[in-house]
Amino acid sequence: MSDYLVKGMAEEFIRFTGVNSRQTIEEARKRHNLSRLATAALGRALTATIILASDLKNSGDLLTLRIFGDGPLGGIVCSAGNDGMVRGYLLNPEVELPLNDASKLDVGRGVGKGHLYVTKDLGLKEPYTGTVQLVSGEIAEDVAYYLYYSEQRPNVFNLGVLINPDGSVARAGGYLIEILPGAPEEIISTLEKNLGKQQSLTYQLQQGKQIEEIIQEVVNPYKIEIYVKKPVGFLCNCSREKLLPHLIGLYSEITDEEEIEAVCHFCREKYTFLGKEIKEYKEKNT
Numbered sequence: 001m002s003d004y005l006v007k008g009m010a011e012e013f014i015r016f017t018g019v020n021s022r023q024t025i026e027e028a029r030k031r032h033n034l035s036r037l038a039t040a041a042l043g044r045a046l047t048a049t050i051i052l053a054s055d056l057k058n059s060g061d062l063l064t065l066r067i068f069g070d071g072p073l074g075g076i077v078c079s080a081g082n083d084g085m086v087r088g089y090l091l092n093p094e095v096e097l098p099l100n101d102a103s104k105l106d107v108g109r110g111v112g113k114g115h116l117y118v119t120k121d122l123g124l125k126e127p128y129t130g131t132v133q134l135v136s137g138e139i140a141e142d143v144a145y146y147l148y149y150s151e152q153r154p155n156v157f158n159l160g161v162l163i164n165p166d167g168s169v170a171r172a173g174g175y176l177i178e179i180l181p182g183a184p185e186e187i188i189s190t191l192e193k194n195l196g197k198q199q200s201l202t203y204q205l206q207q208g209k210q211i212e213e214i215i216q217e218v219v220n221p222y223k224i225e226i227y228v229k230k231p232v233g234f235l236c237n238c239s240r241e242k243l244l245p246h247l248i249g250l251y252s253e254i255t256d257e258e259e260i261e262a263v264c265h266f267c268r269e270k271y272t273f274l275g276k277e278i279k280e281y282k283e284k285n286t
């Protein structure tokens with residue numbers, strides 16, 4: 001099944017967004033040649049970015065999630081609009097680490113200590129950026145903390161990436177459940193009780209459950225109503241025209257017939273330019 005996002009409500013106080021993102025993460029894995037650890041880390045970050053960006057109001061708005069920790073994976077950068085299309089990369093895609101004490105991929109150690117930044121470019125003069133310290137580097141916990149402290153949105157945030165023995169992505173997804181202001185105590189305690197009984201999201205995805213079924217189990221006995229369902233995927237908006245301006249620094253070092261290869265950070269797409277294209281661009285634009 002193709003990847004998709006669902007949004008909806010349960011009662012009047014529970015708002016949710018869920019994403020099935022297996023193909024999106026598999027596309028990222030292939031493009032960036034990600035290790036297992038890097039697939040889990042970037043996969044969680046990409047899924048989180050789709051969820052956060054789905055709340056943007058206008059079609060040109062852009063949300064960028066940056067996770068800068070001191071761990072061996074290096075920085076992670078992902079961006080998406082509200083159309084469900086996401087792109088992203090991390091600095092050291094080849095890094096592997098031993099499994100953690102729970103026999104899981106050690107994303108927390110891979111990311112390390114540092115900060116998470118969420119930038120929203122809403123087409124105004126200055127983009128807005130919110131920052132929090134990383135709680136664990138496991139990403140879901142860090143994004144939950146960001147939403148709570150930076151945007152005052154009490155929430156449950158969960159992300160899961162399950163990897164096959166050959167390194168490909170078996171299942172991936174995530175969800176955000178928000179408790180809206182004025183919610184009766186009873187709703188909060190019901191959700192807390194349900195969450196206490198739940199297995200990890202990765203385990204539930206492995207059981208073949210769809211993301212909306214998993215959300216339903218968190219909010220039982222309240223019934224979920226889905227208002228939006230739409231496709232999501234990995235898509236980069238790079239182009240030759242956008243990359244060319246970044247190459248004018250090479251101007252003095254190249255000959256007309258020399259071929260320069262430029263690679264997009266976000267999607268690893270390769271573009272080839274002739275020296276004279278770069279020179280002509282510089283002459284026209286400086």
Ligand SMILES: [Zn+2]
Pocket residue numbers: 236237238239264265266267268269
């Ligand atoms: Zn690209």
